[in-house]
Amino acid sequence: MTFITRFAPSPTGPLHLGHAYSALLAHDMARDAAGQFLLRIDDLDQSRARAGWEEQIYEDLHWLGITWDGAVRKQSAHFDAYRATLDQLRDMGLTYECICTRRDIEAAANAPQEGVPQFGPDGRVYPGTCRYANHMAQDATCTRLNMEKACTIALPLTFTESGPLYAGDHTLNTEILMTRVGDVVLSRRNMAASYHLSVVLDDAATQVSHVIRGADLFEATAIHVLLQALLKLPTPHYHHHDLIRDAAGKRLAKRDDARAIAKYRAEGASPADIRAMVGL
Numbered sequence: 643m644t645f646i647t648r649f650a651p652s653p654t655g656p657l658h659l660g661h662a663y664s665a666l667l668a669h670d671m672a673r674d675a676a677g678q679f680l681l682r683i684d685d686l687d688q689s690r691a692r693a694g695w696e697e698q699i700y701e702d703l704h705w706l707g708i709t710w711d712g713a714v715r716k717q718s719a720h721f722d723a724y725r726a727t728l729d730q731l732r733d734m735g736l737t738y739e740c741i742c743t744r745r746d747i748e749a750a751a752n753a754p755q756e757g758v759p760q761f762g763p764d765g766r767v768y769p770g771t772c773r774y775a776n777h778m779a780q781d782a783t784c785t786r787l788n789m790e791k792a793c794t795i796a797l798p799l800t801f802t803e804s805g806p807l808y809a810g811d812h813t814l815n816t817e818i819l820m821t822r823v824g825d826v827v828l829s830r831r832n833m834a835a836s837y838h839l840s841v842v843l844d845d846a847a848t849q850v851s852h853v854i855r856g857a858d859l860f861e862a863t864a865i866h867v868l869l870q871a872l873l874k875l876p877t878p879h880y881h882h883h884d885l886i887r888d889a890a891g892k893r894l895a896k897r898d899d900a901r902a903i904a905k906y907r908a909e910g911a912s913p914a915d916i917r918a919m920v921g922l
Contacts, residue, residue: 644677645671645672645677645851646680646850646852647672647678647680647852648679648680648682648850648853649669649679649681649710650683651699652686653685653695654691656698656902656903657702657904659906660886662706662903662916663886664855667854669709671852671881677852678711682714683718685717686718702903715847715848720843721834721835722834723847724829724840727835730873731872736788736792736795738773739779741781742768742783750769750771762823763826764823764827764838764862764865768825773788783830784827785828787825787827790820793820796868799868802880803879804880804881805857805880805882806883814867822861826838838865852878853879853881855883857883906919
């Protein structure tokens with residue numbers, strides 16, 4: 643099997659040291675395995691994506707010495723494929739339309755059940771208010787996966803992880819998916835697909851064999867492996883790496899412009915300096 647991995651930044655702000663670590667690690671692992679390193683631009687949210695940020699992604703990666711194989715894949719070119727897959731899941735009876743606002747979900751969460759997690763990989767765990775309400779699509783704020791039905795079709799499921807924090811084989815069961823994940827969003831109003839659905843389809847379309855990404859996305863892997871099973875797509879090998887954090891231990895975000903790669907470059911840092919900063 644050819645080792646194929648990818649780096650998939652969103653063009654919504656500057657790349658920072660955390661992005662540099664993830665991109666360099668994935669690039670190095672692919673080259674060491676004589677495999678392929680792909681670049682994808684995750685511009686799913688067109689309201690926030692900017693051409694200028696996309697151009698800076700290319701500049702920063704070139705400066706770091708990162709090369710990619712083949713053409714850059716952009717999510718914005720594949721909205722029709724996402725919508726077609728969403729229709730497929732609807733035809734399977736696995737989705738429903740949800741009219742709940744964020745305020746509605748917060749209000750429902752004010753009376754939590756003891757011992758039931760409040761937050762999961764998709765944010766606050768949805769309480770299932772609209773699961774059997776039969777709302778019309780034009781009234782919906784989003785389309786959700788009916789996790790209860792999905793569990794009866796797909797389980798049990800396993801995936802393999804090689805990252806430093808979660809290495810080993812993992813099994814997904816009903817308790818994990820129903821109580822810790824819940825009815826996740828598959829698409830929102832005016833958006834072709836959610837992050838979870840789009841990345842599953844993108845990785846499958848580009849035959850990614852190894853997903854290398856930050857440990858903050860480990861819990862989301864349960865959603866992705868489930869969608870792969872429902873859609874009869876292959877499950878990649880997963881490697882969730884440590885996060886780059888600031889002096890206070892907080893993980894970096896795009897608002898941390900002080901740690902932007904372009905800023906270090908402008909101040910005279912070298913690619914070798916960046917590697918040293920992130921421990922590579």
